[in-house]
Amino acid sequence: xxxxxxxxxxxxxxxxxxxxxxxxxxxxxxxxxxxxxxxxxxxxxxxxxxxxxxxxxxxxxxxxxxxxxxxxxxxxxxxxxxxxxxxxxxxxxxxxxxxxxxxxxxxxxxxxxxxxxxxxxxxxxxxxxxxxxxxxxxxxxxxxxxxxxxxxxxxxxxxxxxxxxxxxxxxxxxxxxxxxxxxxxxxxxxxxxxxxxxxxxxxxxxxxxxxxxxxxxxxxxxxxxxxxxxxxxxxxxxxxxxxxxxxxxxxxxxxxxxxxxxxxxxxxxxxxxxxxxxxxxxxxxxxxxxxxxxxxxxxxxxxxxxxxxxxxxxxxxxxxxxxxxxxxxxxxxxxxxxxxxxxxxxxxxxxxxxxxxxxxxxxxxxxxxxxxxxxxxxxxxxxxxxxxxxxxxxxxxxxxxxxxxxxxxxxxxxxxxxxxxxxxxxxxxxxxxxxxxxxxxxxxxxxxxxxxxxxxxxxxxxxxxxxxxxxxxxxxxxxxxxxxxxxxxxxxxxxxxxxxxxxxxxxxxxxxxxxxxxxxxxxxxxxxxxxxxxxxxxxxxxxxxxxxxxxxxxxxxxxxxxxxxxxxxxx
RNA sequence: GCGCCCAUGGCUCAAUUGGAUAGAGCAUUUGACUACGGAUCAAAAGGUUGAGGGUUCGAAUCCUUCUGGGCGCGCCA
Numbered sequence: 001x002x003x004x005x006x007x008x009x010x011x012x013x014x015x016x017x018x019x020x021x022x023x024x025x026x027x028x029x030x031x032x033x034x035x036x037x038x039x040x041x042x043x044x045x046x047x048x049x050x051x052x053x054x055x056x057x058x059x060x061x062x063x064x065x066x067x068x069x070x071x072x073x074x075x076x077x078x079x080x081x082x083x084x085x086x087x088x089x090x091x092x093x094x095x096x097x098x099x100x101x102x103x104x105x106x107x108x109x110x111x112x113x114x115x116x117x118x119x120x121x122x123x124x125x126x127x128x129x130x131x132x133x134x135x136x137x138x139x140x141x142x143x144x145x146x147x148x149x150x151x152x153x154x155x156x157x158x159x160x161x162x163x164x165x166x167x168x169x170x171x172x173x174x175x176x177x178x179x180x181x182x183x184x185x186x187x188x189x190x191x192x193x194x195x196x197x198x199x200x201x202x203x204x205x206x207x208x209x210x211x212x213x214x215x216x217x218x219x220x221x222x223x224x225x226x227x228x229x230x231x232x233x234x235x236x237x238x239x240x241x242x243x244x245x246x247x248x249x250x251x252x253x254x255x256x257x258x259x260x261x262x263x264x265x266x267x268x269x270x271x272x273x274x275x276x277x278x279x280x281x282x283x284x285x286x287x288x289x290x291x292x293x294x295x296x297x298x299x300x301x302x303x304x305x306x307x308x309x310x311x312x313x314x315x316x317x318x319x320x321x322x323x324x325x326x327x328x329x330x331x332x333x334x335x336x337x338x339x340x341x342x343x344x345x346x347x348x349x350x351x352x353x354x355x356x357x358x359x360x361x362x363x364x365x366x367x368x369x370x371x372x373x374x375x376x377x378x379x380x381x382x383x384x385x386x387x388x389x390x391x392x393x394x395x396x397x398x399x400x401x402x403x404x405x406x407x408x409x410x411x412x413x414x415x416x417x418x419x420x421x422x423x424x425x426x427x428x429x430x431x432x433x434x435x436x437x438x439x440x441x442x443x444x445x446x447x448x449x450x451x452x453x454x455x456x457x458x459x460x461x462x463x464x465x466x467x468x469x470x471x472x473x474x475x476x477x478x479x480x481x482x483x484x485x486x487x488x489x490x491x492x493x494x495x496x497x498x499x500x501x502x503x504x505x506x507x508x509x510x511x512x513x514x515x516x517x518x519x520x521x522x523x524x525x526x527x528x529x530x531x532x533x534x535x536x537x538x539x540x541x542x543x544x545x546x547x548x549x550x551x552x553x554x555x556x557x558x559x560x561x562x563x564x565x566x567x568x569x570x571x
Numbered sequence: 572g573c574g575c576c577c578a579u580g581g582c583u584c585a586a587u588u589g590g591a592u593a594g595a596g597c598a599u600u601u602g603a604c605u606a607c608g609g610a611u612c613a614a615a616a617g618g619u620u621g622a623g624g625g626u627u628c629g630a631a632u633c634c635u636u637c638u639g640g641g642c643g644c645g646c647c648a
Contacts, residue, residue, distance in 0.1 A: 022590080025587085025590095025592090025594075026589075035590060035591095036587080038590080072590090094597080110647080151647075153648080163622070186629080192612040199647090284646090297573060297574040297579080301643060302645085306645090307646060312646065312647075312648085313646085313647075313648050337648090343644065344643095344648085362594045369641095370641085370642090377641095404610095407609095407610075409582090431583095432584085436576095437642075442597090443596085447612060449595085449596040454610065456610090464607070499587095511584080514595090517595085517596090521595085
């Protein structure tokens with residue numbers, strides 16, 4: 001149940017006020033606290049402690065209140081009755097948001113012919129958890145991997161292939177579009193080196209750069225040879241992306257539709273823009289002015305056609321939005337990208353408004369921070385290269401395997417992978433996604449303390465008890481007087497629903513991760529202090545504690561699933 | 572130049588969006604039933620929340636000035 005909401009509503013009803021209910025930081029103060037007396041002190045004309053005393057008398061009449069007391073400058077602390085807690089604590093169910101929405105989520109945004117690197121970690125992992133959260137709350141979530149598959153980088157890749165194989169038919173003037181080109185193929189790993197190599201060359205070789213830019217424009221305008229070679233490497237690259245997606249255990253994208261798909265809608269979108277007289281010629285390009293008189297900051301125009309006639313990402317993003325409008329017609333579109341792109345999205349949203357495509361509040365950009373190394377600069381491997389995502393996954397796996405070997409346990413590879421992935425993903429999820437954070441390989445691979453493996457370990461422990469207790473499956477709730485550890489755990493369990501709702505509302509995946517960690521701490525303390533299967537434990541206590549274990553396990557398992565992690569059978 | 576973001580124990584992060592004695596993890600020191608599984612638990616030590624000023628019952632959080640960092644500002648995404 002949403003304990004917080006229930007208690008909050010009852011108290012509001014009783015006091016005829018809007019109470020700001022909170023969980024006290026220090027659990028000894030009580031299960032809940034409120035500052036309502038301090039807030040209402042002005043209108044009441046009493047001092048806060050007097051007013052609080054009045055409130056306390058009323059609160060004591062509520063059937064779920066064990067006691068209520070005044071503390072400090074006028075806080076009211078409330079302790080719940082044991083039987084109320086016993087009666088209401090339950091495993092989480094699918095929660096339905098008040099108003100289920102259709103939500104398009106744009107994250108991932110992988111690039112063709114460029115392997116995933118550490119920059120894709122957050123968009124993938126956080127995007128996946130937001131997607132799962134939204135789904136859990138009953139929203140219709142539609143995910144888009146808005147691939148970089150049609151812009152400048154494609155010209156670079158093709159130019160690089162031409163450089164390697166100038167004799168290939170795709171680059172000849174007499175290219176036959178109906179020919180059989182099945183013998184031309186690429187090794188995925190090698191393909192991933194093409195774009196970086198080309199980009200590096202373009203920095204020094206202006207002629208190469210200009211040639212690549214021309215190829216981009218010609219590709220977009222239908223050049224047969226370029227399109228043919230594109231159609232060969234594109235699927236190879238996509239398969240490679242999806243392999244990484246799978247190894248990250250993120251929900252497959254509903255749509256792998258990127259810039260190329262969007263560009264199909266150039267004509268209707270251009271018409272919309274022209275109809276409103278928004279397209280302006282400038283330096284050979286065609287742009288949309290989005291600056292407003294009230295702006296006190298730089299607001300460059302949106303590029304629709306560049307001077308070579310190609311559609312850059314400014315334009316394809318408008319078209320992608322158009323595509324989503326005419327297909328999903330979503331209530332909301334949420335973009336999850338690096339925060340450095342926030343100006344771009346502000347521009348895009350202005351265009352959407354100018355075109356009456358979406359109101360401003362339907363579009364949302366969540367900008368996540370950079371993952372830095374211990375030097376405070378974007379994380380690189382020891383040899384100074386941008387760290388590949390597969391390399392990072394492997395690094396954590398190797399560490400996990402070593403850890404298992406050291407402990408003398410025998411776990412299969414699948415389990416080790418689950419542990420390693422948990423370490424990597426939890427480390428990402430626990431940070432405030434809008435801030436930069438430092439990625440410390442030693443800390444991520446330590447598997448101790450505030451880590452993914454700690455979370456999984458806790459779940460495995462609970463499963464282990466339940467397995468052991470299988471024989472006496474009394475599912476009825478036998479209540480006994482709660483110990484402090486039992487009580488703290490149950491209160492936290494009952495706060496799950498509020499946490500999930502708040503996390504989604506604030507697009508704050510760290511709330512789920514931190515909730516799970518706090519829950520695990522309480523579980524482990526309970527586990528340590530409250531024996532269950534030991535011979536000296538009476539049946540009533542055992543049955544009650546087993547019930548707690550079941551509910552705790554189910555709650556934790558739900559949180560783990562929302563984070564896209566898997567509980568191993570053993571560890 | 573204009574604009575946005577950040578600064579919290581030695582290190583990495585929190586702080587219920589203005590609430591009580593600023594909490595965790597790592598590292599350090601110490602302890603735990605020969606174990607419902609020790610990837611755990613318990614405890615100690617460690618803080619003028621970058622600096623100054625202001626707002627109020629109450630500030631890490633809001634305003635202001637300063638210092639130090641990061642990022643963005645038309646043909647990349």
